[in-house]
Amino acid sequence: MTHSVIKAAVATTALLLALSPAAVLSADGEKLYQTKTCSTCHGKDGKSPIMPMYPKIAGQNQAYTLQQLKDIKSGARNNGQSAAMKGVMHLVSDDEMQALSEYIATMAP
Numbered sequence: 001m002t003h004s005v006i007k008a009a010v011a012t013t014a015l016l017l018a019l020s021p022a023a024v025l026s027a028d029g030e031k032l033y034q035t036k037t038c039s040t041c042h043g044k045d046g047k048s049p050i051m052p053m054y055p056k057i058a059g060q061n062q063a064y065t066l067q068q069l070k071d072i073k074s075g076a077r078n079n080g081q082s083a084a085m086k087g088v089m090h091l092v093s094d095d096e097m098q099a100l101s102e103y104i105a106t107m108a109p
């Protein structure tokens with residue numbers, strides 16, 4: 001009896017430890033999305049952009065989003081509208097782009 005309680009406690013702790021990095025990342029991503037001005041242009045929900053020609057990004061694939069963030073930051077992506085966003089990309093590091101892309105993937109499309 002005591003033994004199985006300990007086993008359950010150990011299993012629960014292991015589960016929490018396994019879950020926490022992802023939980024921390026998505027929390028960071030959510031915060032970064034507000035503090036790094038992303039929400040200003042793309043909308044709080046990622047699908048109500050301030051300009052009709054700005055993209056909806058909510059629910060987009062994580063890997064695709066991360067690549068676009070890197071490319072807009074580096075200038076490799078240079079579409080008609082990307083200059084507008086490039087101006088804020090000095091605010092975000094590689095780690096922050098990772099967290100943002102993970103958060104954006106969790107937003108309801």
Ligand code: HEC
Nearest residue numbers: 036037038041054055065068079080081082084085088100
């Ligand atoms: C000043 C307005 C502005 C801000 C601030 C801004 N963006 Fe953008 N974003 C744009 C525009 C405009 C585009 C379209 C660029 C193009 O035409 O290539 C874009 C494109 C994107 C794309 C690519 C979408 C696709 O479908 O390919 C992603 C992802 C994105 N933004 C995420 C972010 C994140 C994350 C932040 C915060 C770090 C951010 N944006 C801040 C205006 C902005």
